[in-house]
Amino acid sequence: MASIIITGENKGLGFETARQLVAAGHKVYAGARDAERGRQAADELGANFILLDVTDDASVQAAAKKVEADGGLDVLVNNAGIEPRQDDGGFIPASDVTADLARRVFDTNVFGQIRMLHAFLPLLARSAAPVVVNVGSGASLMRDLNNPDNPAHHYPDITYPASKAAVNMLTVQYAKAYPTVRINAVDPGFTATDLNFHAGHQTVEEGADIIVRMAQIGPDGPTGGFFDARGVIPW
Template sequence: MDKRIVLITGSSTGLGLTTAVRLKKMGYTVYITSRTVEKAKKVAEEIGTSCVALDVTDEESVVKAAESIKTKEGRIDILINNAGIPGGFSKPAEIDAAAMKNVFDTNVFGLVSVTHHFLSLLEKSSFPVIVNVSSGLGSFGQVQNPDKIESKVNSLAYSSSKTAVSMLTVQYAKGLPNIKVNAADPGPTNTGENFSNGIQTLEEGSDAIIKLATIDPTGPTGCFFNRDGIIPW
């Protein structure tokens, strides 16, 4: 059986990088991505994976990345939409439409662009899987539960963008019945970048992503998981 081929957006640092390293060790053929080819090559050489330049906010970049993978592999089996930005931590009253658009360009429209242009490669797989990296901060159930850490955070742009990711997951799962499509909540993870106050390690934060990326054909679709199991939308 051929190795399963994984493409991970936003994987030159943080959770994406940790996910790439773990999947490589598990025997998967992994393509990491970064916005510049120089950064992608540097990181790929360090961890022993393949790479492609991909900026999710630049459609031409997405198309070129898809064409490159098509030429090299002919397909992908697993797409992990990990690229995302927090967009700062301003108070809701200070956030205008431009700030919202900046976050949605990466977290929402970027995800749609990548999914759209890589669908033809996923359809070449005998068992295609999509994992959308969402967040408990986009879960109505989590942010309205006073017992959850997510309820203590007020992040207008980021949270609403991740809620959109969750709905995209449900709609893709309904509209693409031959592809397993799920959302992963990494949880409050210390990425060493934008989220340095997280209480989980990168390894713990990537658990849900790994679990959903490595499901078998009997696995779920249209569901939202953290490392402990299903969470509410």
Template sequence: MTVTLITGANKGIGFETAKQLLELGHTVYIGARDVERGEKAAAELDARFVQLDVTDDASVSSALATIGSAEGRLDVLVHNAGILGSQVSDGPTALRMFDTNAVGIVRVTEAALPLLHKSSNPTVVTVSSSLGSFWAVNNPDRPEFNVPFALYSASKSAATMLTVQYAKSQPGIKFNALEPGTTATDMTASLGIGRPVEESARTVVRLATLDADGPTGTLQDENGELRW
């Protein structure tokens, strides 16, 4: 049975990804910062829960140790935890954005690598964004051209670059990032936009279930590889 950890999975795309992977027979660990919400989400899905705050080294280490003790390996890691901000206001705001959306990827990946190396088909998926694509934000024909989310975009550029660099440094593990599409979640509620999470989660699931010879080091959306 495939062992999967999804960060920030108590709601939104992460929750729906967990649901779809459970339906495919995965053993899914819901990683969530808030214990009450995480346990509730795991119980609703009949998944497993680990307390995991991607901005806290001790929390990350403890979560991966728990999975290692119970499973002995990790087959799929989905970096889903993230925050959205539309304004550049001050240094602490920028640090919080990058700590969650980029540095958190490093924390969790580094803690997970020993377990991923024990898998026969290790896969890492990062929920990034085409707002972090230099090609997209400079293309007047793309919707990203008119979205001024500077910090979020920059943090997602970092997330995609980390994906590419990990793919190069860890050739035995598939690392891919994705643009999930504008999705109706808590993050976008104030904007009043987005499609159902079920649709966006399908791209995450596709990349989380790649064969051993699948692609690595890419940024993709539902239609395939994106320039960035």
């Protein structure tokens, strides 16, 4: 049984990932910034609720202290993420993208992962089989967004794919810096969640599969890679 913390647990891929890992017999810390919704979701899952806002240093540090006091950590799943949309669900035009908007997206999707890594890597270093799973996106691949023959080419958002491209780089560089920790990024695929107003063609069960699989790799597993349900995605 591994001790696992998941950010953004109260809905979507985070909730389903927690559900599957609890069912597999692991001790799961379900992190959410909304105390009421997070606790309700954790109770439903049979997980351990932990108040956690990845955009707040004090919240992340407090969560790390709690997990340390409870016995430590084996696996970190950096799942929390946001994609900016208009009120009607439409994408924000490039002409309306501001530095403040980009800062808000990066604060969750990129800086949030850095906060979690900074706080929890010292705990992971004490584990016999430490693992980090950074939830990324196929929208991070510039070769696909730049290819008119690829469906991803028509995805118009600015800040979300930029943030997920940064997650790719975090994964590569942290994996080199911490060679004893298995640190990988995953692409869940186009999954129907609140993030995309349920436009995705996959179920959350299908999307969570690669997250759950990579969260359970052993010390001889890969590191510094990018994976989806079909296998390795070339950087």
